[in-house]
Amino acid sequence: xxxxGFIFICTGILFNLFGCIGxxxxxxxxxxxxxxxxxxxxxxxxxxxxxxxxxxxxxxGFKAIIAIPLLFFAATVAAHALVKGAYIFGVKLGDxxxxxxxxxxxxx
Amino acid sequence: xxxxxxxxxxxxxxxxLTFSLDLSNIIIGVVxxxxxxxxxxxxxxxxxxxxxQPQRYFWLIVYLFIFTWECIxxxxxxxxxxxxxxxxxKPGIVKVKLGLKTNIAKTILANSxxxxxxxxxxxxxxxEIYVHWIYVYSENPEEYSQRISGRFEKYIKKIFE
Amino acid sequence: MxxxxxxxLYVQIALCIFCLYRIIRGPxxxxxxxxxxxxxxxxxxxxxxxxxxxQRKFILDIGIAWIILSFIGTLTLAKYLSGKKLNE
Numbered sequence: 001x002x003x004x005g006f007i008f009i010c011t012g013i014l015f016n017l018f019g020c021i022g023x024x025x026x027x028x029x030x031x032x033x034x035x036x037x038x039x040x041x042x043x044x045x046x047x048x049x050x051x052x053x054x055x056x057x058x059x060x061g062f063k064a065i066i067a068i069p070l071l072f073f074a075a076t077v078a079a080h081a082l083v084k085g086a087y088i089f090g091v092k093l094g095d096x097x098x099x100x101x102x103x104x105x106x107x108x
Numbered sequence: 109x110x111x112x113x114x115x116x117x118x119x120x121x122x123x124x125l126t127f128s129l130d131l132s133n134i135i136i137g138v139v140x141x142x143x144x145x146x147x148x149x150x151x152x153x154x155x156x157x158x159x160x161q162p163q164r165y166f167w168l169i170v171y172l173f174i175f176t177w178e179c180i181x182x183x184x185x186x187x188x189x190x191x192x193x194x195x196x197x198k199p200g201i202v203k204v205k206l207g208l209k210t211n212i213a214k215t216i217l218a219n220s221x222x223x224x225x226x227x228x229x230x231x232x233x234x235x236e237i238y239v240h241w242i243y244v245y246s247e248n249p250e251e252y253s254q255r256i257s258g259r260f261e262k263y264i265k266k267i268f269e
Numbered sequence: 270m271x272x273x274x275x276x277x278l279y280v281q282i283a284l285c286i287f288c289l290y291r292i293i294r295g296p297x298x299x300x301x302x303x304x305x306x307x308x309x310x311x312x313x314x315x316x317x318x319x320x321x322x323x324q325r326k327f328i329l330d331i332g333i334a335w336i337i338l339s340f341i342g343t344l345t346l347a348k349y350l351s352g353k354k355l356n357e
Binding site: 018019021022026027031033034037038058062063065066073076079080083087093094096097099100101105107 | 121124128182187190197200202223227229231238242
């Protein structure tokens with residue numbers, strides 16, 4: 001059981017590493033937010049799944065089970081708010097962009 | 109009725125969070141759940157009938173498996189784009205028509221789009237959702253609507269509407 | 270097993286340096302906010318591993334509270350970024 005948990009934690013840290021490399025390398029705000037929020041959210045969910053396997057189904061295990069959907073909704077809604085705020089603030093899309101349907105829409 | 113539903117949900121959440129059945133613990137949980145239901149009861153639910161239909165739970169489990177698979181695929185997609193030396197990206201914001209009516213279904217669909225490969229949802233106006241896409245495969249609206257939201261829309265319609 | 274988990278904990282702490290780089294060097298203010306958001310999620314992972322290596326279960330509670338606090342902080346920053354008052 002501990003070995004399975006250890007494998008889950010290793011996988012999670014590997015995904016976190018990919019997300020942070022994307023945060024450094026990609027060229028503009030939207031792409032950075034995309035890579036970072038996907039990879040880091042699933043990596044942290046994987047670490048919490050490893051904690052579930054490590055403790056088994058007692059009180060700490062149930063706390064980790066509750067933390068997974070909570071983290072999931074919090075991270076996605078925060079990313080949504082950040083990308084909309086950045087667009088209204090006036091951050092331009094990067095040089096490689098090919099299409100922008102949101103430009104002429106009245107923002108609220 | 110919806111106050112009672114909020115009360116039961118928050119009380120179950122409290123029992124899982126503390127994970128003990130002492131008398132004092134249960135009394136504190138009941139008081140906190142009553143306060144929560146009194147403040148937030150009128151916001152979330154329209155009616156409680158969808159909670160009592162069992163086929164919605166079956167489709168919810170099916171949807172969770174499909175969603176987990178898409179989520180893992182999204183991570184390998186991002187890893188490929190990040191680690192490739194030339195970074196094959198071609199970003200853009202596209203407009204997708206939705207076929208869903210209720211607010212909770214639109215919210216769940218926007219969250220699902222944020223976690224699937226290469227897309228993040230920017231805004232919802234009326235029944236159109238604006239999606240930032242990291243690699244715009246095609247210019248045809250039918251094709252990219254199918255590619256972005258077609259996988260989830262039928263399951264979400266069965267679960268939340 | 271605990272020794273290997275300690276090494277992984279150091280790796281996770283080192284990942285925070287990437288976020289700090291983005292917070293310091295970000296060209297616009299939105300980049301810095303993205304760095305702060307990701308930093309908040311990485312701290313939850315640190316709390317989860319730390320609760321195993323030190324065998325203290327209450328650190329998971331700190332992780333859950335940190336998720337909610339980071340969420341509210343990011344929403345406030347995003348609202349400030351889109352030019353609204355906090356009570357709208």
